[in-house]
Amino acid sequence: MNAELPNIRHQSIADLETYFTSIGDKKFRVKQVWEWIWQKHAHRFDDMTNLSKDLRAKLATDFSLPALRVDATQFSDDGTIKSRFKTFDNHLIEGVLIPTDERKTACVSSQIGCSLSCKFCATGYLDRKRNLTYDEIYDQVVLINQQSEATYEKKLSNIVFMGMGEPLMNYSNVLKAIERITAEDGLFMSPKRITVSTAGVAKQIKKLGDDQVRFKLALSLHAANDAKRNEIMPINESNNIKVLIEALNYFYKQTGNEITLEYILFKNLNDSAKDAEELTRIYRQVPADLVNIIEYNPIDAFKFTKPDEEGIQQFMGILEANKVNARLRRSRGKDIDAACGQLANKGK
Numbered sequence: 409m410n411a412e413l414p415n416i417r418h419q420s421i422a423d424l425e426t427y428f429t430s431i432g433d434k435k436f437r438v439k440q441v442w443e444w445i446w447q448k449h450a451h452r453f454d455d456m457t458n459l460s461k462d463l464r465a466k467l468a469t470d471f472s473l474p475a476l477r478v479d480a481t482q483f484s485d486d487g488t489i490k491s492r493f494k495t496f497d498n499h500l501i502e503g504v505l506i507p508t509d510e511r512k513t514a515c516v517s518s519q520i521g522c523s524l525s526c527k528f529c530a531t532g533y534l535d536r537k538r539n540l541t542y543d544e545i546y547d548q549v550v551l552i553n554q555q556s557e558a559t560y561e562k563k564l565s566n567i568v569f570m571g572m573g574e575p576l577m578n579y580s581n582v583l584k585a586i587e588r589i590t591a592e593d594g595l596f597m598s599p600k601r602i603t604v605s606t607a608g609v610a611k612q613i614k615k616l617g618d619d620q621v622r623f624k625l626a627l628s629l630h631a632a633n634d635a636k637r638n639e640i641m642p643i644n645e646s647n648n649i650k651v652l653i654e655a656l657n658y659f660y661k662q663t664g665n666e667i668t669l670e671y672i673l674f675k676n677l678n679d680s681a682k683d684a685e686e687l688t689r690i691y692r693q694v695p696a697d698l699v700n701i702i703e704y705n706p707i708d709a710f711k712f713t714k715p716d717e718e719g720i721q722q723f724m725g726i727l728e729a730n731k732v733n734a735r736l737r738r739s740r741g742k743d744i745d746a747a748c749g750q751l752a753n754k755g756k
Contacts, residue, residue, distance in 0.1 A: 519573025617662030
């Protein structure tokens with residue numbers, strides 16, 4: 409594939425109309441090609457079987473059609489499926505299908521690597537190579553949906569941007585991908601079934617509000633005071649908790665969309681009674697629907713462990729006594745390094 413050619417999926421309908429007019433073809437070709445690239449998910453021009461061979465050859469001469477492909481797949485004992493995808497320029501990213509009885513969720517990546525260096529996240533130890541384009545993000549959803557249909561005979565019900573990378577540092581591609589995923593001439597999924605998770609880029613959280621997005625937002629909080637958050641999430645030094653509380657309130661005021669706080673428990677770091685009280689205070693300052701308390705999944709580079717079951721229940725009990733709407737989220741796919749924080753943990 410010639411990567412120097414314009415990517416056909418980066419052309420607008422108006423661009424394609426101009427192109428087909430310029431080669432003396434009919435305008436209805438635009439609709440045919442648009443359906444192939446966004447609804448029938450053609451990854452090669454030869455797949456566009458209702459076009460003549462000559463036209464397919466002409467398109468291949470004038471455009472590129474870079475697409476993700478599944479490079480490797482792992483199956484967890486609990487039904488979780490992790491996929492390693494290869495990009496057209498031979499980078500590797502990972503995505504996960506998380507099945508439950510009620511829903512089939514795709515966890516997708518937004519960047520190749522990450523620049524935020526969160527201490528507990530395997531991806532944070534990788535260099536950021538580049539942002540994923542919106543069509544590459546779209547491809548992850550399409551390929552994971554195909555896995556869901558093949559394995560569970562169910563379409564995806566939910567999408568979470570909780571894979572590799574910081575979505576709000578690839579803002580335009582993430583929003584364009586969601587626009588295509590939710591479009592009637594795309595995957596036509598409800599934006600209410602999409603959650604974008606951020607480590608806390610306050611300026612971009614406010615921009616989401618200004619842009620009147622319709623999807624849900626999750627903040628990876630993971631510590632309830634600045635000193636501890638600085639220790640495990642360097643981004644907190646420029647986006648502290650007070651600034652994030654202000655940004656989340658602004659986002660909610662502009663959109664009314666659901667907000668979740670994510671909090672991974674680490675033994676002897678953020679799991680004390682005092683930590684639970686501090687988390688309660690943050691919860692009362694943010695229009696959050698839910699606090700997700702997450703089991704820590706170990707990675708080689710970070711030496712903390714998760715609390716024992718008694719410690720977890722004590723922490724949950726304090727939140728419950730304080731009327732915090734908290735849910736303990738048991739991790740899925742731990743045996744294949746597909747759980748929260750483990751993507752790109754091995755073999756990269």
